[in-house]
Amino acid sequence: MMELHILGIRHHGVGSAKHVRARLDELQPDLILVEGPPEMDVILPFVFDPAFQLPVAALCYDEEAPQFASFYPFSVFSPEWQAIQYGLEHRTPVKMMDLPLSHLWQMQRMNQNPEPQPGQDPIAEFARAAGFEHGESWWELHFEQAYRPGDARQHFEAVFLMMHTLRNQGIKTSLDAENVIREAWMRHIIRSALKNNVANIAVVCGAWHAPALINLDDWEKSDQKLLKSLPKSKIKVKSSWIPWTNSRLSLHSGYGAGIHSPGWYRHLWENPDDSGALWLSKVAQLFRTQKMDVATAHVLEAHRLSMALAALRNKSRPGLQELNESVVTVMCMGDEVLLNLIRNELIVGNVLGSVPENLPKLPLQADFESQIRALRLPLCAEAKEKVLNLREALDLKRSVFLYRLHILNIPWARPVESSGKGTFKEIWELQWSPEMMISLIEKGIWGNTVEIAAARLLNDQALQSRNIAQLANFISLAIPAELYSVLGHLLQYIHAEASVSSDIQELMQTVIPLAGLGRYGNVRKSDIQAIETLLGGLIIRICIGLPNAAFGIDGGGANNLLNIIKDTHRALYVLDHTDWWAQWLDALSRVSTRTGVAPLVSGGVNRLLLDARVLNRDAISVRMHLALSRANEPAESAAWLEGFLDGSSLLLLYDDNLWNLMHVWLSELPENDFVALLPILRRTFSKFEPAARNQLGQKAKTGVTMTGESPPDRTHNFDTNFADNTLPFTLQLLGFNHE
Template sequence: MAIQILGIRHHGVGSARNVLRQLEQFKPDMLLVEGAPEMTEVLSLVGKEGLTPPVAIMVYNQENPKQSSFYPFAEYSPEWTAVRYANQNKIPVRAMDLPAAVSFVKRDAEEAAKEIPGEDEAALQEAPIPVYHRDPLSHLSEAAGFRNSDDWWDHHFESTLTNTDHFEAVHHAMDSLRAEGVVSGLDRENIDREAYMRTIIRQAQNEMYERIAVVCGAWHGPALVELDATAKSDAKILKALPKSKIKVACTWIPWTNSRLSIASGYGAGIYSPGWYEHQWNITDQTEIRWLAKVAATFREKQMDISTAHVIETYRLARSLAVLRNKPFIALDELNEATLSVMCMGDGILLNLVREQLIVGNSMGHVPDDIPKVPLQEDFEQHIKSLRLKLTAVPKTYDLDLRKEGDLERSVFFHRLEIIELPWLSRTASRTKGTFKESWTAEWKPELMIVLIDKAFLGNTIEAAAETLVRKQGTETDKITELARLIQLSIPAQLYQNLDHLLFRINELTSISADIVDLMNAIPRLVDISRYGDVRRSDLSVLNTVVQQLLTKVFVGLPNACYGLDEANSQNMFGLITRVNTGVRLYDNVDTEQQWYDTLHRLLDKHGVNHIILGCVCRLLLDAQQLSEEETERRISFALSSANDPFEVAAWLEGFLGSNGMILLYDNRLWNLMYSWVESLPDDTFTQILALLRRSFSKFEYGERRQIGVRARKGRAVETHQSLTEREGFDAERAAQILPVLKELLGGVE
């Protein structure tokens, strides 16, 4: 009975080639690879047509998919190469490591211990193994004069040794380190893991397999040799492990090169997935062909790169390798030569090579017939039918909702937004009255966790979105939240939820006394009732709901504004402005008049913050509900030097809002404000300067600049004159444009 331990680096090109050669020579009748035993069944799919690396096995808790682990594979991963060889030759394959169900329980226990002050520290003091350790291989790399352990490993094990020497040398190096007492930062966990690995190897022996090949991380290799001597101690270790009833499931998911890189935080990550992929696929003139790729990348960016650049870059890289006593040209030499010749010393250009080639944008593919949860299957079917792509590179979709295909995409995107799958983000808000939407999609492998985690909501994206909206609508007692859910449901075409949401709004409207909540909801609902027909939906039923909400606001607003402090007054100022916009958009004459009557009552109410009074005065002026004479009287009274300067500043902020044009064109208001500022004592002016700056900061840059120019000139000489009183003004001709303007401002009919 023969057992061969093949110690590898998890994503090493040389390791993968040596593993394949060794398996072809050894011809095992059983293959064991490092990994949770639960993934043994899905390993049988390696080599299946359509399962294209980089991919990963996702091992997750069925009741809590967020509790998961990933086992990534690239085409050049030794484990992938070994399992594919075994499947092609009908050799049984098993995964050997600590079960994921046990790992999940241990992880929960560790997180719970961290929440108890002092307990974790005491346990660490008793533990014989230190908490933090340097990379074990760094001892060897430093002794050999290498920058880091990855360069050392590449030089000695990935590029220069034949398969005969390779695994003997790896085993000797790891055994020497472990014999000297060098430990890794995971040694406490490795004790359990290696005990389980040895147990699984013994099980294979007991099943009378004669030639067992074991593919595992190089560090574990020496610990898997003495099987008989460790049998009793392993049994004790495994008996002490926590029991677990967690139901674990496994599935294949697409992975990306960026997630294989060490920069992603992946523990077994590598620095250059794209370079390794190139080395695996190109065995002849590897360096020259790599430089040809670099040149092609620069040419795509309209850079002038000739064949001479490629030749000189290669010559420089070869010279650097010779100077460093290297038998081959490594990526470091290629990068330095590229920086000097092609990039002309510009490090920013070399970053382009790193992003697109050294790391790369490769993304794997999983065939449709691999078992998945129903929600995942529905998602992938939509991706296929709507001709979308899951790419690691951001991709923008500009949708025209008048086209049937783009409308279907938009509905799908909005449903994904409801279930909070962060694959998509809106790059431009949909403008009222238009049929345009813009979305940016960027796929990340961990998003599959989110999708599987939502599987309990329904078997399809539509059903999951409907369930989530109904659940949130039932639980909330805020009309604003219900309005938001309606606004989400319309573009997602979840019409079955509308009756439920409208019923909830009616239910809450009858008992709600929260005017702020009602005012927050009105703009959303008015917008939906006004523009919902863009989605070919009849939302006229909302008019009744909107009218009920407006009536309650009209009745309760004056009292709701009484006695508010500065912060709440600022909030109310914004709400009144938005409700005013909603009322005008609602386009109902009677409703508008009721609103203006409410503002008139508020304008004369005592105990209301001056920022609200200024806002109300401006809204009534703009709506021509206050005469110019009455407005001038109120402005003069508000800006009187006898008033408290802070109250005057607040009134000005409310009146001016975010539009400073009235100061530029109304000489009467300009002179009043100029006189008020001029009358302020220096210390008072200094105190209220912050309030004035806050008010003027809301103006456009051009407005602020013109106001500054006008301030240098002092008071305006020209007397106040209304537009209709100006010489040469043709009122009859001006009236002809009013119907057209009303149609434009009213939106799409």
């Protein structure tokens, strides 16, 4: 007598896993068939290795094009994992019975793969009838949370019956078209097992497939026809195990079924009888490690509330939702922010799995090795310096590759500050150590090639960063690493952060590198546009906020601010955008006239306005007069002067008006004040060139210069023809190609 038992499960379902285990113990099958690609069969024996720490994922990839890959994550509460474990423990053969990936990918590449159609969650039908919002929570309550030992058979019969009813009603799901082929293949595998006289077969598959895997003979003809129509495939699929994380268990990949609360499931798996008290104690302990006072009384009250909530909602015992709500209400003063902590630490759980070392090689590793061969960058244990000339194609590729590794945080190559400001030269120090390979393998979860992995990792880091300066730094990494796909995202994040930032200096510091980005010829057009939009928004904010930002800051702060203002001024000048420039000058004008602005900044801004010809000489001398008025604190006047002169003596040498103002102010300073101001004056004047200082000294000897004496008429006796001779060479110096 041949027996076929279909165990319909939910992927990563705790209750399903327990029932599978119990049912297999009852059935003692001769063969276990599990939903999953047959390419995985070769790596199943490794599962017994004690070095395995869950969660892990089976990785199947196309050997020639590793970007075609599927992950099949498992945790201890995955029914499939339990089935595989059972098989290995009892020496029962386990086989994967899904459609081979080589066929699936071939169909995808030939565009034969049926597009997923919009469908619905079939279980939602039942859930709605029972008054639940989502299918998920209904299923969880009835099939996952409640586990009663001894009724595994009934459980699977109930699941089977339910799915049978739903499928008979003709409910469409989004994967229907693909499922037709997959189920035909599964039936085909089961049929051939039966033909080989296997007496007792257990099939572990997604609940939805269960009703399609009986009455095999009725399907035989149509299945054969369908499977014959499958395209021939030459794709070689390789498989391996890789470490997985709980947070990535919630991703949709492979089985297409993510779960949102792996940590909670694990708790249920380990403590099937917990009514919530143990979970709440774990929460309390977590809070205590974060220095929050949570007493046993809190746990007790939260437990009572969760029970009352479950009763109000007609549930036999509190689920995760009731427990969360109780925690927020009783322990957190209704503040849901703390729930994030619980979510990260407990509900999802910061768990990283690990796999044995003797596994087949991973695609990222393979990609890395093929690239270092192609780029002729050997792995050496001793430190070596490598100078790259970016004008050479090979060196440029090397640089891009090294930047990507840098992003991946693989410390093989370290950038060394290259002397001089030549942008064509890069120096890297290379030193390899074996741990780096492990670090590389860990990055396998990010992608199968160095490029993809670097891009994803960078994107993820940027997503978590709240710091504008850091984001700007990411941009400056993404460009030399040629990760243009990430650039757009980075710009978006910066945009989001910059919009809420009220730190004007930070915003200006973001503008400065962004303004330079257009220089890179191979940045995409769309990104350039995004940069422009972003810049536009930033500049509006800066211009509105600048007058306030310059208000009431101390000496060091003023110095910083002035430097940033000058850098921004330069960056905007280079950008040469009429509107922005006008807005910026307008903002500077407002700063320059506002009282209470740090005098150093005020002086510096006035200088910028003078140079930009917003203010003329007359206006400036009025301002200077005002700044050097007797009523002002001498120290403030000196600071203003320092900012205004900006390390250059020309103004004083050639504008007698300004010279006289300063001269009078300085000579009329009371002795005490003069001595007190000496350091700051010295700082101001010592920045001048020695020759200029000399000239100024000469000028100071004569004291106040009479108007009209100066400036000397330099057009007198001027030989224009002679002067013209210098023009070609000057142009050449300035970088114009003067043919």
